[in-house]
Amino acid sequence: MRRGTAARALSAVLMAAGLAAGCTASGGSTDDGRGSTAPSSRDPRPNGADGPSVLAVKIDNVPAARPHTGVDAADVVYVEQVEGGLSRLMAVYATRLPESVGPVRSARESDLELLRQFGRPVLAFSGAQSRLLPLIDRAPLEGVTPESSSGAFRRGTDRSAPHDLYLRPERLMDDPPGRAALTTGFRFGPPPAGGEPEDALTVRYPAARFTFTWSDADGRWPVSLDGVPATTTEGDRLAPATVVVQYVTVRPSDYGDFLGNNTPYTETVGSGEATVLRDGRAYEANWSRPTAEDGTSFTTEDGERMDFARGQVWVVYAQAA
Structure with missing residues (x-):
């Protein structure tokens, strides 16, 4: 049976006993959230090398990390669960x-x-736990950390660590790579019927909550985080044009944090159901991503x-029933 769309409160309580309470990862690897300080030999990829690609930034989302900076400029914002039932962007x-x-x-x-x-x-x-670093190094991406590219980062003065680290994208790329780099599989156009x-x-995650409320005046979905309006450091409201709640498998991984909480692994390859919000309406949809190299x-x-409404897209990964 498909999920209803009237006055909903979608629960994504993801294996609360195994993920929120957690267990120590195999091998005893831990992560205190600040990331490993092990240096990387990588340099950021210059524009034009092997074709332009996107810049992706992993962003803190606990209350102490808000308001965010620069999130309103993103083309796509992905939301995933991390240890303790919290979330990151x-x-x-x-x-x-x-x-x-x-x-x-x-x-x-x-x-x-x-x-x-x-x-x-x-x-x-900002880094990663030591056992994950070799996987990142072998992945088809260019990892940039404060250790590998110190000039691309700065520390803020109004917050305490670890919520005070900021990226300066112009230190990595002269220009944005362009819309062609968005190989997400998303299509934009008029809304479908229905x-x-x-x-x-x-x-809802076990320890985080996202609410999207339609605004006729703005033609957008203003975001609230844990019941508080989500704004930028300049005071502007975060408000995507399209919101996708994508129902996926979220399972324990082989990693954990320093408190013993297991790190959830969100599977984004496969197929399943989704709810798409655009233009003040909710659409029940199906998603498909056959391989990791494919968009969705x-x-x-x-x-x-x-088709999605033109503008920023938020994709919220929620546990499939």
């Missing part, structure tokens, strides 16, 4: 680069699968292509 930039992005935090194993669709993206992150009127939708296609229940 992955902001992807192709059409414009903000002066600053952050706070920047550590990478997770799921990020490697998610980013395969972009060819060879630049991934800016759908149901929707005023608000909430997605969306179709309506009738099998027609699901």
